[in-house]
Amino acid sequence: MKGCILLDRDGVLNLETGDYVFREEDFQIPSDVPEGLNRLKSAGFGLVVVTNQGGISKGLYKSEAVKNLHQILQSACGNAIDYLLYAPWHRSISASLSAKPGSLMMERGMALTDATSENSWIIGDAGRDMEAGKAAGVRTILIPTLKERESPYADFVCDNFTEAVKIILSAS
Numbered sequence: 001m002k003g004c005i006l007l008d009r010d011g012v013l014n015l016e017t018g019d020y021v022f023r024e025e026d027f028q029i030p031s032d033v034p035e036g037l038n039r040l041k042s043a044g045f046g047l048v049v050v051t052n053q054g055g056i057s058k059g060l061y062k063s064e065a066v067k068n069l070h071q072i073l074q075s076a077c078g079n080a081i082d083y084l085l086y087a088p089w090h091r092s093i094s095a096s097l098s099a100k101p102g103s104l105m106m107e108r109g110m111a112l113t114d115a116t117s118e119n120s121w122i123i124g125d126a127g128r129d130m131e132a133g134k135a136a137g138v139r140t141i142l143i144p145t146l147k148e149r150e151s152p153y154a155d156f157v158c159d160n161f162t163e164a165v166k167i168i169l170s171a172s
């Protein structure tokens with residue numbers, strides 16, 4: 001049974017800016033990300049972006065802005081990503097099972113790609129990503145950026161996306 005790679009977006013697939021990323025000029029994709037995504041895809045993994053976009057419920061930007069950036073991401077990586085899921089809710093506005101650390105987006109991602117949790121992973125840059133991954137039963141890789149340097153829920157910690165890909169491929 002194949003696995004699924006659950007991908008936090010900001011801080012993993014594009015540079016973390018310390019603020020909400022919704023403008024094209026703030027959406028910077030590290031040069032190693034497209035190749036890494038395609039290596040995972042070639043290895044047989046489903047690829048699913050799971051991103052909290054609480055700025056939508058705060059009224060800072062609309063879902064069209066999220067979809068626009070996701071189009072740019074897909075163009076950059078040759079449409080390697082199978083699904084792009086986002087949770088528009090913010091805990092200051094309303095409770096959500098989908099927004100991380102809730103695990104519903106992880107479970108949806110695995111169901112959509114016909115993957116089992118035993119063969120699946122999450123790559124993220126925040127403790128809430130690791131917590132969501134553990135709640136869904138997947139292995140977790142933390143790439144620290146401006147946020148947490150460590151997490152009790154992280155199985156692995158590494159410096160960049162290429163290293164995360166190597167961890168997954170060498171364990172598979």
Ligand SMILES: [Mg+2]
Binds near residue numbers: 010
């Ligand atoms: Mg992030």
